[in-house]
Amino acid sequence: MTAAALILSLLLSFSGFAALALSLDRHHRAAYRISVPDRRVASLRMAGWCGLALSFAAAIAAAGWNFGPVQWIGSLTGSALFVVAFIAYRPTWLRNAALAALPLAAAAAPLALLR
Numbered sequence: 001m002t003a004a005a006l007i008l009s010l011l012l013s014f015s016g017f018a019a020l021a022l023s024l025d026r027h028h029r030a031a032y033r034i035s036v037p038d039r040r041v042a043s044l045r046m047a048g049w050c051g052l053a054l055s056f057a058a059a060i061a062a063a064g065w066n067f068g069p070v071q072w073i074g075s076l077t078g079s080a081l082f083v084v085a086f087i088a089y090r091p092t093w094l095r096n097a098a099l100a101a102l103p104l105a106a107a108a109a110p111l112a113l114l115r
Helices: 001-020 025-032 038-089 093-112
Strands: none
Touching: 001 025, 001 038, 001 093, 025 038, 025 093, 038 093
């Protein structure tokens, strides 16, 4: 396990959890000051679950089946804490932080997945 692999998994799971949080009306209202449109709920949920699945795949690809799931659970914990902190203190920043995490994850992917 490298630091780049952990960062990659953390960034992907952060974006996934942020999308799942924004699919809920309460958190969407806090971030955007409007109710979540019904047609956006499904796309946010799909993006969230895909982000978590990509995070799992990155952890397995970087660390293998022996330590990959352990790394993934750790990154889920850390990213969930970040999402909760953003929702509690700066809900309007959550969308921008989640979108900024995606290019950072793309930059970390070659470092994490090349051995």
